[in-house]
Amino acid sequence: LTIKTKMLVYKACVLRRANLPSVTALLKQKRLRWLGHLSRLEDGRIPKDMLHGELSEGIRTIGRPKLRYKDTLKAFGIDPDQWETLAGDQNRWRQYLHQGIKVHDRNWLQRLQEKRVCGKQAAPESPNHDTYACNHGHGSCKSRIGLFSHMRHCKP
Structure with missing residues (x-):
């Protein structure tokens, strides 16, 4: 890539040159791949029961809630109400994840660009x-x- 650490290059430019997805997108893709494995497990298995289970008691901690699988599905452009039927077909699920990583990075780069534009605008x-x-x-x-x-x- 011939990019030195002294060069001030945006993350987006480095990823574009390397033709690689972002690290957050890769981690989310791995998380959704695991979700696909869980959906194909037979009922009664502990990991699947944990995924669909709810707590009977307890309190929510202060602050922003942890991100859920539903949030990751939305970031990848997958309908949270139909993910189980999509994950039933392993090959199709992999295609959705590969397309979703592109959707995620496109939205992420757009948000970065918007932040950059807002930061460069004249201060009041x-x-x-x-x-x-x-x-x-x-x-x-x-x-x-x-x-x-x-x-x-x-x-x-």
């Missing part, structure tokens, strides 16, 4: 620093919170 103008002047005429502050701090200690 900061307020005039003269607006944060001391009421007692002892100078001005660069921020409103700085003015509050100054006013606590300012002697008239």
